[in-house]
Amino acid sequence: MVNYRISDLMTCAIADMLEDGETVFHGVSSQMPMVAMHLARKLHAPNLVHLNIPGGVNPGTVKQSSYSSAGADLVEAGESYFPLDQIFDLSMRGKLDVAFLGGVQFDVNGNVNASVIGDYHKPKVRLPGGAGSAVLIPTAKKAIIWRTKHDPRTFVEKVNFVTTRGNLWKIITPLCVFVFKNGKLQLDSIHPHTTLEEVQAQTGFKLIYDEIRYTKEPTARQLQTLRQIDPYDYRSTEF
Amino acid sequence: MVNYRISDLMTCAIADMLEDGETVFHGVSSQMPMVAMHLARKLHAPNLVHLNIPGGVNPGTVKQSSYSSAGADLVEAGESYFPLDQIFDLSMRGKLDVAFLGGVQFDVNGNVNASVIGDYHKPKVRLPGGAGSAVLIPTAKKAIIWRTKHDPRTFVEKVNFVTTRGNLWKIITPLCVFVFKNGKLQLDSIHPHTTLEEVQAQTGFKLIYDEIRYTKEPTARQLQTLRQIDPYDYRSTEF
Amino acid sequence: MSKLQSLKKAVETIADQSTLALGGNVLHRAPMAFVRELARQEKSGLKLVKTAGAHDIDLLCAAGSVATVDAGFVSYETVYGLPPHYRKAVQTGMVKANEHACYTVISALRGASANVPFMPVSGLKYGDLIEHNDYFVVVEDPFTGEPVTLVRSIFPDVAVIHVQQCDEEGNAIIAGPKFEDVLMSRAADRVIITTEQIVSPFQIKQNKDKIDIPAFLVDAVVHVPGGAAPTSCYQKYDVDEQPLRKFLGLKEKQEVAEFIKNYERKDYQQERGTRVW
């Protein structure tokens, strides 16, 4: 049996969501999906197109992205230049396959809040904002959200504020993967180290599922490749 | 007395219309204004900004523009790159001082026709089209039209079709300079070699003027500089 | 992943009635080999889009391949004069000329690149073009109540762009003026590159800062040295005056066909699949 951490599992599970040939975008503060995209390119998806804010298409390495996933290193290591404004346009045209986005609150109906807690104009808590979410979640073919926190305040019956909704596909957390299907956030798989009871206890709405599946564990090859492409463990930045 | 041709006179008169520091644009088939802009930069307007379709800002020479004023030579000789789409935007923002434009028919009310003779949808004669005129004449601070034909079919009481109108400032022909003032095309000056009678005979509307002024003749310095910057006489291409 | 294709195969993918954005400007870097092959394959009903076209539009009009032309200006430059075939086609009602300001073509393509149905244009305020063309409309700005002119977006099915250098995957470099080509590559549903030279992965890597069209936007790469002739191609060749002048004088359909046929050897020189680096 292989030895891995939860950040390894999440990174590999994200990589497994990506298919060869897809155009895939990540934004700022997105080390985990950045590493996952690079992992997918190294293994099963060599023709995946890796897009990012600074504009480096298919960076040959992500080893310099120490504190930022929007730095010049991605352009320096990239094979061509295709910056943010054009990536947005690409998504508007229906040509962005996958977008990785964040958020702070999610509800069972697939609504995302990255804006405020409390009144929008006089907020109790001002959140960083949805960045590209409000235009990418409706237009990317598949929006994937990753979140390193899974608690009842994150997954709620009804979000405080709807920053956006749309083509949400999956949400991955340290406990499970949700899939958005038939208008509801449903349990896709739970991670091997947890239980349905724990996931339910940490989720603010009643879990929807037909059967219990477990998230695939990272393979030895994935873990080995991860160590090569992400030696400084940026994938765990948020842990 | 200096010896010059009508194309020299027109080119120098155009150059004299330009002031130091102005941003000035010419399009395709525009050798005469191109040479005039270059002349102005060499003499009284060193800080004039020369803009053109291929995007070469302030080309150091126009000697290679043999058959085209939209060629790569202007970029090669330019000091930076600022292409057509951005020049249009610049004019929209009110930051283009002068635009040189063509046209086939002009009327006393300042309307320009570069589109059709006859019905728009089933034209008797399809003209090349107004190119940028329809957005530049309304937005450039001063639109200058040059035309190497001056006859009663060119200057008419009422154009067949209004491609555009707007901030038309001057029209220069082999016979005279018109100025658009108080909503009417008025005689600004007639060239030294012609007479008021000749200009009237070649103009399809009754000339408006208060006094008869003559267009300034090219100076020896202008002619000498012209020979240096335009040794292949592109300024006479349309003659 | 190599996207190399023969000229014939690439042109076979163009359906009749397609909307085509053609790269280059007037006498410069027009994708003429591709245009000639469109004529050889007797495409019909094409909708051409370009700010300022010349020989490309004129030739396709002469071949009877065109339904509409959306452009701001169609003419050879001064020394060559007016486009006889285009004019005749429009005047006889064969071709519909949708006259734009060059800028409204740009705006309409910007609209397509952002996938919006229209773009506001501040400069288009006066004149009969607004009245006579259904792709312009004046509305009230909901923020200020002021009138604002909109141009309907033009969504090209294919952008055809001739470049100096491209690798097999489609990373394309335009030397000299880019005209509207980069915008077209972002506005069109598909992008076909014809190129003077296929460069190696190593060469493209050395020049990656110059890549104007990244490979992932490109659907096919066609190797056609001389593919812009008789228009100019910066750093490669200047206009070829003799055939241009000849073409302007052609009258009969048969003469046009012969003119196009005469380019076959040049246009097909890479068809044998030779890999040239």
Next chain:
Amino acid sequence: MSKLQSLKKAVETIADQSTLALGGNVLHRAPMAFVRELARQEKSGLKLVKTAGAHDIDLLCAAGSVATVDAGFVSYETVYGLPPHYRKAVQTGMVKANEHACYTVISALRGASANVPFMPVSGLKYGDLIEHNDYFVVVEDPFTGEPVTLVRSIFPDVAVIHVQQCDEEGNAIIAGPKFEDVLMSRAADRVIITTEQIVSPFQIKQNKDKIDIPAFLVDAVVHVPGGAAPTSCYQKYDVDEQPLRKFLGLKEKQEVAEFIKNYERKDYQQERGTRVW
């Protein structure tokens, strides 16, 4: 024509209540020396515009210089966390946060660059942002009758952009990612460049293909080596972690003033008018 100006003089031209577009993105190439001088000169009521801001917006909020922030995202990246001063200013009602999708900031600036009052945005379809913000409105597309969301254009009075190289006339070269800086230089009424290096006419000529902002768009050039610190400046320096972390922990107005004062020597190092090539 030299446009060289001291930092103080350049900042003096900024009126209170100005709309400022700030170059760079999150922790990269923010025009920090200029931002600090805005705070030193106690500007007030500034309207800041940026897709994704961090230390720049946070510092001006801490200094009490800000009225509104139009942005898609305001936060340091993961390792540094959230922007405490911005959050506090918004939560106490001192600053109005106009939340955009980053793209709608881009669209609003594109609108300004073309001088149109709004831009259509196809992606903004759902959610409360449309309802709660008066700069978004849904209208009917006059061509198809379909609903389309518009964003009101944002017209910056000044774009402040920090670059690696610029000549005295204002020809500016950005190394590495350009973010929204080139667009900002086309959208703003005035452009102020702060630069690591003043390069000679000869050097700029050698690199003319790399000029991102041509001189005629630029109003002032300020020579400030280290002018992006403590954010990163590609090819020059990386983030300066220590002051960033220190700033995040500041609570009192006086501490903020001291933090800004501590940069004076660095920010003013070129003030003596020395000509450095």
